[in-house]
Amino acid sequence: MPALDLSATSVDLTRTICDIPSVSGDETPLADAIHAAVQVLPHVDVYRDGDTIVARTDLGRAQRVAIAGHIDTVPINGNVPTRDILIDGEPYVWGRGTVDMKAGVAVQLKLAAELADPRVDITWMWYDHEEVDADLNGLTRLARTRPDLFAADFAILGEPSNGTVEGGCNGTLRAIVRTTGVRAHSARSWVGENAIHKAAPVLSRLAAYEPAAIDVDGLVYREGLNAVRIGGGVASNVIPDLCEIEVNYRFAPSRDAEGAEDHVRNVFAGCEVDIVDLALGARPGLDAPLAREFVAAVGAEPRPKYGWTDVARFSAFGIPAVNYGPGDPLLAHHDEERVSFAQVDAVEQGLRAWLTGR
Amino acid sequence: MPALDLSATSVDLTRTICDIPSVSGDETPLADAIHAAVQVLPHVDVYRDGDTIVARTDLGRAQRVAIAGHIDTVPINGNVPTRDILIDGEPYVWGRGTVDMKAGVAVQLKLAAELADPRVDITWMWYDHEEVDADLNGLTRLARTRPDLFAADFAILGEPSNGTVEGGCNGTLRAIVRTTGVRAHSARSWVGENAIHKAAPVLSRLAAYEPAAIDVDGLVYREGLNAVRIGGGVASNVIPDLCEIEVNYRFAPSRDAEGAEDHVRNVFAGCEVDIVDLALGARPGLDAPLAREFVAAVGAEPRPKYGWTDVARFSAFGIPAVNYGPGDPLLAHHDEERVSFAQVDAVEQGLRAWLTGR
Numbered sequence A, B: 001m002p003a004l005d006l007s008a009t010s011v012d013l014t015r016t017i018c019d020i021p022s023v024s025g026d027e028t029p030l031a032d033a034i035h036a037a038v039q040v041l042p043h044v045d046v047y048r049d050g051d052t053i054v055a056r057t058d059l060g061r062a063q064r065v066a067i068a069g070h071i072d073t074v075p076i077n078g079n080v081p082t083r084d085i086l087i088d089g090e091p092y093v094w095g096r097g098t099v100d101m102k103a104g105v106a107v108q109l110k111l112a113a114e115l116a117d118p119r120v121d122i123t124w125m126w127y128d129h130e131e132v133d134a135d136l137n138g139l140t141r142l143a144r145t146r147p148d149l150f151a152a153d154f155a156i157l158g159e160p161s162n163g164t165v166e167g168g169c170n171g172t173l174r175a176i177v178r179t180t181g182v183r184a185h186s187a188r189s190w191v192g193e194n195a196i197h198k199a200a201p202v203l204s205r206l207a208a209y210e211p212a213a214i215d216v217d218g219l220v221y222r223e224g225l226n227a228v229r230i231g232g233g234v235a236s237n238v239i240p241d242l243c244e245i246e247v248n249y250r251f252a253p254s255r256d257a258e259g260a261e262d263h264v265r266n267v268f269a270g271c272e273v274d275i276v277d278l279a280l281g282a283r284p285g286l287d288a289p290l291a292r293e294f295v296a297a298v299g300a301e302p303r304p305k306y307g308w309t310d311v312a313r314f315s316a317f318g319i320p321a322v323n324y325g326p327g328d329p330l331l332a333h334h335d336e337e338r339v340s341f342a343q344v345d346a347v348e349q350g351l352r353a354w355l356t357g358r
Helices: A010-018 A028-038 A098-114 A138-145 A186-191 A197-208 A257-267 A289-298 A311-316 A341-356 B010-018 B028-038 B098-114 B138-145 B186-191 B197-208 B257-267 B289-298 B311-316 B341-356
Strands: A045-049 A052-056 A064-070 A083-087 A090-094 A121-127 A154-157 A171-180 A213-216 A219-222 A224-233 A242-251 A272-279 A321-323 A338-340 B045-049 B052-056 B064-070 B083-087 B090-094 B121-127 B154-157 B171-180 B213-216 B219-222 B224-233 B242-251 B272-279 B321-323 B338-340
Touching (some): A010 A090, A010 A341, A028 A052, A028 A098, A028 A121, A045 A138, A098 A338, A098 A341, A138 A311, A154 A311, A186 B224, A186 B242, A257 A272, A311 A321, B010 B028, B010 B090, B010 B341, B028 B052, B028 B098, B064 B098, B083 B338, B098 B341, B121 B138, B138 B311, B171 B197, B197 B224, B311 B321, B338 B341
Parallel strands (some): A064 A121, A064 A154, B064 B154
Antiparallel strands (some): A090 A338, A171 A242, A171 A272, A224 A242, A224 B224, B045 B052, B052 B121, B171 B242, B213 B219, B224 B242
């Protein structure tokens, strides 16, 4: 098992943990490395559940902050191991996970080791399976097995936000849109009905779809509706009787579950639509005292978070939560994913300053 | 290994060999059973190559006829084991492979055992992998390892033809049509380009496509162009950068390879098109003396064969070849595939009469 040196720089730690592949479902080697590195720290209690690791100070402070980051990534596409690159003279770490969100995790690990005496108690949470079904998410599991560990007055998710505070998040819904037909030999196709051809209007509606931009508590949330997967076919000489299109709808936090579902069913009116996953968004929540204080300390104008993040989970527990991490969210999941050294350092300094009050 | 009783009726043999699943790639149990049953026949020499079995009389007759049938099927879809059903009072064997083409193989096996003294020498050929890439076809392999076994004056393929003679066959071409985009996180889809959405015009062209019907030597061949498979997607929250549509073009035997390829490239002009498989059709070939004699003996008006069959392979060797077998080709690969007892018996009698001259 590779050993993590938590006294290294956050940039070094970013490289190290990105080079331990941890695509959703394969987090164990990285979780083992994190577990080994934090369980020797004298100032935290460590709890592990599967590949989720919680490290908690218990200093009797008046307030407690949860600081969390997921350790999984989307599939690698030739972009691991990481390498250093220069863009306009600026150094970056390039590779899968640098933005979403191992640089954020690296900063958290470094500060977890360093801050033996923060001004608030801290619950550090590193968790698995964020990039896949909400059911598999390490925090979903933890909320069931150890809900007490979620106790906090404020939560910071280290999701990439360009080092500014991003409030709330969009919700996300996945659905399967199905078209059906009748199998036949492809040499006599007129006897069958081609389910893949019937998917033409579904894809045309998606291609023509104009997503909304919705103002919620002063922040404007852009929505999106996309096919993320398509599949159909029986054999090379058979007219297919089924085509499935998986769509992902990202919706503003002002919509509830029913509103989101109705919208998708309306877009695909006339098709069989099966909702397979739905996670509500979170309103910005920037009026909470600790949130206001944190925003002021970090100093930049808060912005809306487009991606669904686990702020929604804390929000559901009644805990105000924001996103704050290094990396441009536009580059998350991108083949050219990369994070600037400067942004990693800035987030490290921002968090350290607020957590130590110095 | 299940033993085959070649003295059973052709209908019984049809049930038995359909109930031994033999989807392309998994033909060995059925090939073993056929091999065991024919190698004990005193009047044939038996040769095996993989899951292809050849049984040959050597009686010094003036003429030799090749009679061939493939033993593989397309995937099973809840339609094995077979069962007997009645339609309008007529008995049928229902299930995968009954039409394409185990009833034809059953008739051939029965006659191979029974006809110790035919009026022509016979080369019986039962072969694997007909329903997949032409490269994998048992006859492709045999043509390379034992081309001498193809020597014949006339060939009959037992492909389903409703008990009439079907002349020639359409050609078949498979191509991959690709659309590409740029990956991004689906929460910020405006940064990526969705390759699945870009497939909308490809599917629209397929849905709107009007296939031609082309007269070749007096028989009219219907063409067809169909998506047989579609795939795309990286993960549930990633804008996909690739979508692949596999299309199958069935074209009249008057088109050559270049003509078929040009046609497909024209339909998908502007897209990346990769031709992955192409097998030319065969002109009807009904003017050969043995073909004329056979058509006269069977008695029905010959018709065009729509599906590509290995008549094209014999045709390429310069051997006139026709399709003649029980089963409605419209039901090949269909979930409701079934063959009437009466048609199985009629083909058995037709072949026996012509091969014995009685």
